[in-house]
Amino acid sequence: MITVQGLTKRYDDRTVVDDVTFRCEPGTVTGFLGPNGAGKSTTLRILAGLAAPSAGTASIDGRTVRQLPNPAAVVGALLDASAVHPGRTGRGHLRLLAEVIGVPRGRVDELLDVVGLTGAAGRRIGGYSLGMRQRLGIAAALLADPPVLIFDEPANGLDPEGIRWLRGLLRGHADRGGTVLLSSHLLAEVEHTVDHLVVIGGGRLVADAPIDELLAADVTVVRAVDPAALATDLRRAGHPVERDGDRLTVGGTPAEVGAVAARCGHALVDLRPAGRDLEDLFFQLTA
């Protein structure tokens, strides 16, 4: 489990992360969203032990990364796919990392195959595309099969097949009890992958809830055999109603709307929450 408690980071008099608190539970994929400069990368770097907090803590299963004997066996992190030496080969890069972690060399070739880089493994990384570097970074994060994954913009540069594969990897990892913290600007991708959302803006936490809860607005779409009569009864009951043909968009939960319809004897043909998409929610939260 990832626990971030009262995390604050100041550079001189500028506060880039301000008292941020959230948790990522095992078995879930948590999306970590925020506009550029919101403090996401700083939070992830503190969590990974690369930066020191000004206040608060960021821990994994109760220990900071610096307290873990062999951190890469517990946390697989992809924070910047371009942070690799361009003069090394992909295989050489992974072999050096495998030796540090203590995993057998055979694991390197296994992962190169998994991420589709076997053919390019002997080439220098300087000649890799962004997508290839992302795949190499994902392979590096997975070398020791760590239970916790922290990925910052992992889908950048990946082709659609790669993005689908990545989604399957992250979901599968969580389904087997792993913990995933995923930062991404590809909101549609996040919406399809995560269970929980943490949103920060201006360094402060602005949302921390299951994605279904955040996307579910108190607005209901309803269709009835007699939409005009239902609209009248709903308005009488105090619900704002917009009518578009036989479709009514009503302020209120499906349960409240359904109760009014039942009390007034309306036959319904459709009753469902009017969902928002993540993009609307993101701009609403971070405006």
Add this chain to the structure above:
Amino acid sequence: MALQTLARPDARLAGSAPGLGRLVRVELGKSLSTRSGQAVLAATALLAPHWVPVLVLTGGDVSDPPRLLAELGALTALLVLSLGVLSSAGETTHRTALGTYLAVPRRGRVLAAKTLALAQLGAYATATGVVTSAAILAVLGVPVPLGPTAVVAAVATLGGAAFAVTGVGIGAAIAHTPAALTGSYLVLFLTPPLLHGVWPAAVEAVDPRQAVILLATTTPSAGPVVTLLAWVVGPLAVGFLILTRRDIA
């Protein structure tokens, strides 16, 4: 592309911190796995052997081979400093520090591994340069006394190790390869002549190249040893303090 990932850490792996020996092997691997690292190592090892025939064939002064070898060894050691700088400052320049300290957050251990690895490479490069130069001198007909030459080779080898470690410290402190290299060589090459004009006695006390030559060619004394130690311990201590407090971007 399919992969089953674990939900729990491999307890044996998670509880086993990488030992210093393993980290030293990794640092050696890092230095030798890039063309720039290989090129610098080869250039430093081969500089002196290339210079010897030029000196002999152009009628240069080769009347005191141990002294000549000591000067070439000290020059090689100076160049070896760049290997150390590349090893530590290069991590920031190429941003590989991110992966390095993700895997080993105890930065002092990484610095210790770099120190031991680069000391080996520095010693190897300098020893190769001095021994090969001595052999070339002998082949070209210059009498090379074995005993004094062995002393010169041993001191130069230690000097090479020391200068490589100095480079590691400077690189860790400055964390910018061009600035660290330029600054180091400006100080090392410009300070002695400038100081010579105003305070000649101080040159021996601050010039590490002179310290290597003195140790190799005169009766051992504390002065040059202190000078070399100061050049090793000073940058390394400052590098450690800065490295362990700096945020990795």
